[in-house]
Amino acid sequence: MALIGKIREKSWLLIAVVGIAMLAFIIGDFNFGGNGPQEDVYGIGTVDGEKVDEQQYNLFLNNARNNIMQNKQQQNPTQQVRFTEEDDKNAVRQAWQTSIIDGLMRKEYKQIGLVVDEYELENILYGSNGYKPSSISTQFTDSITGEFAPDQLRQALDQLRESPEAGSAKQYKDLMDYVAQVRVEEKYNALLTAGVHTTTLEGKHEYNAKKTVKNVSYVYQSFTKVPNDAVAEPTDEEVKKYFDAHKKDKKYNQKASRKIAYFVLPVNPSKEDSMASFDRLQKLKPKFAAAKNDSSFVLRFSDIKRYANDSTSMAKPEGNGQQGPTYPASVASEIENANVGDVVGPYVGQNGAKISKVLGFGEEKTATVRHILLNAGSPEEFEAAQTKADSIMKVIRSKNNFEEMVTEFSEDPGSVNNGGKYEKFPKGQMVPEFNDFSFYKPIGTMGTVKTTYGIHIVEVMEREATKRPILADIIKNIEATKSTADQVNSEASNYIYDLDDKFEGKSNKARDSIFDAYAVGKGYTVRFSTIQDEEPTVTGFNELAEGRILRLAYDEGNKAGTISSSPIRDNNRIIVAFISDVIEAGTPRLETVEDAMRAELRKEKQANYLIDQMLGKENDLQALANEMGAKLESEGLTFSASNVAVGREPQIIGTAFSGLVDGETSVPVKGSNGVFVLRVDQTTSAPETTDYSAEIEQIKSQNKTTVENQFRTALIESANVIDNRKLRRHGIR
Known part of the structure; x- marks a missing residue:
């Protein structure tokens, strides 16, 4: 019985049984949901027309959670851990x-x-008989030698x-199934990789691709540099x-889907809703002023439990972009001129209705x-900017x-409209180099600062110590009442009747235009959500709203x-939605x-424009670069x-190795994101060798890894998979 106990002691290996084995085997190349016991045409989903085994799915789900x-x-090991909502989403996936x-592999x-x-x-x-013992088996070892002890296992x-x-009996069967499952997976992998071979010619090509170097010079101009008025709109x-x-190009091939257009009416608290919170705070105000233990009072009465009486609780006026406590301009004078112990408010702040002590x-x-x-960005750009x-x-x-120089040269959109100024920002807000110059250089100093953004010309204008109040806040959430929500819902209903x-x-095309114009005319923005038929889901909505949209x-x-x-009600907003399009596969x-x-x-027109600008000027790349406002690039390239x-411009590499001899220049060539003219300056050939074993082994290893990691994805992509969990849960299908 002690040996049975040993097996049960190792039961962490069996938690998943086949399920954990499948997870370890299956999840390899995937990134990391639905209930419903009723029987129907689709069940929780189908694969090539056959329903997914719901009982097996629930077993896998339980195992994944465990x-x-x-x-x-x-x-x-020393902390109490929680199973979060995100954990459950991962388990479901x-x-x-x-x-x-699992179903595809069994087939x-x-x-x-x-x-x-x-x-x-x-x-x-x-x-x-020459077989390697399973991972379960090797848990049984001799206490003296540490070697696998088959007699103990038997x-x-x-x-x-x-x-x-x-x-x-069930535990015994699950154990046997697990060992058999692992073995069949090993055999399948062996069959897959047994067909991976690499020839000497492939090794030779790889060797030359890595060792042959083309030193080239080229002028490259991005499509984005083409003036808007230089090419006509298609x-x-x-x-x-x-x-x-x-x-019929593959990149334009469509998946079956539904496109939903919608606009959102926010359910904001009314003035009456705010007054209800104000009334509650007004009653608390004298008690807060008289309170001897401010922290206890805040923790008891505030909807946001936050208290500190040191510099971390210094409050700043709203709108300065700072984190932490803030107060609006409407009470700024009262707060900044208050005495210690005064309670200001009620007023509406960023987090709701407040009183502040x-x-x-x-x-x-x-x-x-x-x-x-x-x-x-690049070292060359930094040098030019300096x-x-x-x-x-x-x-x-x-x-x-x-x-004047700010207007002409500055590329900082956040300050160019106010003369380049950043006013009264606290220490630590800016990146370290900018911060140190601003706080440690003498006032009036002008100099350059290098940051990850580029080169800054900075002039220190002023430094001061600003008085900041330290506040304890009682915050009450201002929530819309049912009456307010009903009013917004009624307004949305009228919109639906009008539309x-x-x-x-x-x-359908006219309805699209009508919906868009109507929403914009009412001051709303039209948004879109595309729902894939093979995996119907809508993100960014609560459960009930998602169900309504899917329906x-x-x-x-x-x-x-x-x-x-x-x-459609979705928390504190109401949605008007319609089916903009149904896209067939x-x-x-x-x-x-x-x-x-x-x-x-x-992009083609931009390419043709740039080609016309470069054509006939290939003989002097430096002159071409100057004329185009581009840089003459020089680098050594390998085919690999x-x-x-x-x-990422593979056409540049391809052109360099297209047969151009040293000193020869290409015509203007269209790349992925721009046009270039390239000259091969010098070719350094790969050293002569007849030993390509390293390259052969590298290619073979890479191909094996690719096969092992991607065959599951290939199986799923070749199958017709329909995920019906969400539609089933909402009673749609």
């Missing part, structure tokens, strides 16, 4: 992916006749199988022609500077025209142009890809490189 919780406990791949095993028979299982358990398994205790006729030529005052050191930012900054400072010192009338007899999208009879029959309609194709056409100095 596994996540166990991992958290192991990582934090894992369980669903596991259910799908694979069956199709190729892959099994683990009793003879093989026996050898795997006990490590006999005795333990015999006792477990023959034990009259409830659950022992016409509808051009877009239609492009669509006819490219609609003045506990004391502190001083906060602040600085005021003005600056000019010259953006830079040179430019030095020139600008000479002009400022001679002409005293800092603000329904306007939609009468109109096409709008999938209720029988609803089609493109259908508007919600009534407003496969070749797209023009309207679904028009914007993307128009962008591609615009993935990036170049200007970013």
